Amino acid sequence: MKSKMSFFDPTLLKKNISRFAPAWALFGLLLFLTGPLPLLRRLTGSFGGTLLAEAKDIWETLSFVYIWYAFFAAALFAVLVFKYLYKTRSAYMLHAFPMTRSCLFVTNAVSGLLFFLVPMLVNGLLLLGVLRLLQVSGQALAVWSLMGASLLVYLCFYGVAVFAMVLAGNGAVGILSYFALNILPLALPVLLLLPVRFYLYGVDLNLPDWMLLLAPIVGLHERLIEGGGLWVLLGIYAAVGLALLGLAWYHNRVRQVERAGDAMAYPWARVAFRLIFTLCCALGLGWILAALFGALNDKTVAYLPYALLGCFLGWFGSTMMLERSVKVFKNKKIWLGFAVFAGVLILGTMALRYDALGIRRRVPETAQVASVEIWTREDRDWEGPSDRITLTDPGDIDLIRQVHSSALESYSPNDSLGDLFGTAYGVHIRYHLEGGGTLTRVYRIHNYEDSQPLARLYSRPEICVAYYQEALPQSFRWASLEGVTEYELTEDGQMVGYSESSGEIRDPQALREAVLADAAAGRLPIYNRLTAYGDASWMEGGRVDTLNIYFNLSPELGMDLRIFTTATETIALFRK
Amino acid sequence: MIEVRNLRKSFDGFLALDDLSMTVPAGAVYGLVGPNGAGKSTVIRHITGIFRPDSGTVTVDGQPVYENPTVKSGIAYIPDDVFYFPSANLTDMAKFYAGTYPNFDRKLYEELRRSFNLDPKSQLRRFSKGMQKQAAFLLAIASRPGVLVLDEPVDGLDPVMRRQVWGLLLQDVAQRGTTVLVSSHNLRELEDVCDHVGILHKGKMLLERTLDELQDNVVKAQIVLREGTELPQSLKVLHRSMVGKVETAIIRGSQEAVSAALAAVNPIFYDLVPLTLEEVFVYELGGVDYEVKNVIL
Incomplete structure (x- = not known):
């Protein structure tokens, strides 16, 4: 038995x-x-x-x-x-x-x-x-x-x-x-x-x-x-x-x-299925439809009708699946449910569009800020560690606030979609507030002049010294520098020669001293996306701005650090 | 003995069973009748432990059925629409039943299989509906259950096959005293095999009696009365109709009492005819406008 x-x-x-x-x-x-x-x-x-x-x-x-x-x-x-x-x-x-x-x-x-x-x-x-x-x-x-x-x-x-x-x-x-x-x-x-x-x-x-x-x-x-x-x-x-x-x-x-x-x-699964399916249709399908019909080219509420269409399709589509019938349009309760969902979607979209909670417009007062971090790029294998710097001086904080306010003033609802996600040339700002919270924003700086007050921060010796103290690895197996420092060009721009810098060192302390000396002397700014340098400039004058130091940290682990060719002491160390 | 007490079950707000109680005595052949949608299959699915009751109890020999493999191993179930594993043949299914039902009798299975002349190696899905039903009966009876639950068991079978299936069933009842619960919307089918009947309507048990109780208590009389005479007032006439001079009356009461009362008015002719089960139900429930009439007739 x-x-x-x-x-x-x-x-x-x-x-x-x-x-x-x-x-x-x-x-x-x-x-x-x-x-x-x-x-x-x-x-x-x-x-x-x-x-x-x-x-x-x-x-x-x-x-x-x-x-x-x-x-x-x-x-x-x-x-x-x-x-x-x-x-x-x-x-x-x-x-x-x-x-x-x-x-x-x-x-x-x-x-x-x-x-x-x-x-x-x-x-x-x-x-x-x-x-x-x-x-x-x-x-x-x-x-x-x-x-x-x-x-x-x-x-x-x-x-x-x-x-x-x-x-x-x-x-x-x-x-x-x-x-x-x-x-x-x-x-x-x-x-x-x-x-x-x-x-x-x-x-x-x-x-x-x-x-x-x-x-x-x-x-x-x-x-x-x-x-x-x-x-x-x-x-x-x-x-x-x-x-x-x-x-x-x-x-x-x-x-x-x-x-x-x-x-x-299960009853709860039916509810979850309907809500999640509708949400995915409203946001996902709505987004795709809005993109297809060009409604994402502005930040008005033109996106909303497409989201509502997605919501309608999602709500009634999921209901048809749950009820195993296409005859769901006569049921008042189903319409009521849709109305509630659509209402929440409309309210939410309008609240976001008109910044009902003041999130978009918020710029903290200087007195509210304990410190502020800014960075223009993240950690990248080929560029080295992020250019993230921390500012505590009230004057610097105020400068960041001004940049922040200026970015908001120049904001146009008709900015293209690329502005939203194109953070490559943007600046990230993270306020550490006195109360313990943080406020993080990212803005695209629209013109070169507006970016320069921030760019100058990346050249200030005390900030550079603090940055390189953190950025330089404490130990490494060897570090190598290899690259062109300057091209010799004819008047019509033809390259006729170049000077190379190369070398390898195994002494972390010596490298640290050289880099910090260059940084303290203002010869080694922090590599960032706001400073004018790079490929365009060397084409004009044959000048090369940046070089890479490669650190071999372990047999399988390496790290790059991009430095400027003005860092004479550091480059000289490698040339020895 | 199967006991159902105060059983309630609803599906998405629709009350399928409403405080239903019924008793199937041990060894009885119980016919559960009712129109489509009355709740017959729902009751059966509770008795076989498929459905979990919203409230109420379902017991077999005093033990709850739901999630109770010990009790369920003594119950064999033949649904109206039989299921076999896809691509399984009769031998495969017999092996599965033998591993699942502890009392499965392989010898009996072989005997029955030969008598039904079913090919053990052919895929069951290739069998005709009748042969699939036969296979289901065969497997169920070979499982040697104490309780056999059949949901519309002969629906769709031809008369020869029906006779064969009922014969097999009654033989098992006679030999082992199996308790049988059989649902149907066709009373004619049940009349010959059941000794207890329950009638279900809209999830409620309208009536539950033995067949003898029902048939002994109602009499159909065909009478030709003399001029100027009437049926005795003492008779409880449920229904009467006239064809020519012959009056047909359905009268509540025993055959002896009715016969004596009719004889007292000295009719030209009278005869007491046995009622079919469906006539009993129609006239017993005659005052009620139930769809039951449609079921029975």
């Missing part, structure tokens, strides 16, 4: 394995075709390089490929094992069998895990077999790491997929929900920021880099490319996947099986 507390049914597991054998067998074949087979071919072929290098190259490729395999396999296997929920006939029959809902869920969930795990395990063994056959040693750990990482990635995606499939009442919405859950944590803030950034000129609302990690498919690629902390991230993702599996199990216990075929199986 079966136990009432039984959480697993081997008969159902066996049935799942045999029923879905074509799916997991094909997945296994795919793994073989993209893992052991190319490995065998590359290691036995003449591709150049060592066998070890070839193997490492394949691991790197597979680490990206397996993310996508896990992403799609999770959706496929979750749909297969939970599709019985989507038809009343199968849902009723399965629930009539003598097993608890937990037993059904756990057995199906384990089936879906095994469909990935077993082919992946066999794949790992085959990879090891090929390596052994070709006598490539020391790669077992790499293979198992790849398999383990793939399993953790799969756990994450599978958790999301099962959660989506349990929430949904039919397969199409289940798959749509899966993709949405994977991307919405990142996409939704981006969509919400569209009108905010559009209307609130100057408000710096770039998403922080860590938010990329909210979308695992993006976060994993980002981390694989950037390197570092991958296993921690995988652990977090896998934990999230397990938590979602737990949530799916909990929801499945109270699922109304009669919801089979509905878009969403």
